[in-house]
Amino acid sequence: MIADLQQAVAHYAHALDELNVAELEAVLTEDTTWTFTMPGQGVLGPVAGRAAVLDFIRDGHTAQTGRVRHHLGNVVVTTTDAATAEVRAYLLQTRNTGESIQMISTGVYTFSLRRSDGRWRIAELTLTLDNAL
Template identity: 75%
Template structure:
């Protein structure tokens, strides 16, 4: 089960960076909620519902410059039972503009996952950023 949960959050990061909407749809519950804590800006969200979250992601991608990557590390399953789980992971978000690679932000993701017939899905996503440079919240 731990490997399945880790793969679910890793698949989220890949789908997000590639703007793979079908893959994002497949990993999110219909009632998913996303909430962000950004230093100096407070709490943003919740962004609620899969359709609204996908619109949020599309808008974030449209506002980005360069190639943004979400690297997840230290992925830890905090709690899990047959139907739900909580997973935490560190985030390092980078931007590559061709000649320059920049660390945009770091933080901690907490994923609330729920089992469905097709596997684990993200029901709740919270991201507490440690810092946020201008333009870093263009995508979770």
């Protein structure tokens, strides 16, 4: 089960970076919510519902420059039962412009996942960034 949960959050990160909408739809629940906390800027969100989250992601991709990657590390399953789980992971976000590589941000993700149709899906995502973007 732990490997399945780690795979779910890894699929999220890959789909996010590639703007793979089909995979994002598959890894997010219909009623998913996203909330972000940024130092000096407070709380953004929650962005509620899969359609709103996908619009948020598309807008983010349109605004970004270079190739952005979300590197998840120290992925730990903190609670779980047969139908729900919580996973925490560190974030290191980078950008490659082709001329330079830069670290954009670091932070901590908390994913609340729910088992649906035989697959773990992200029901709630909370990201607390260590620095303002």
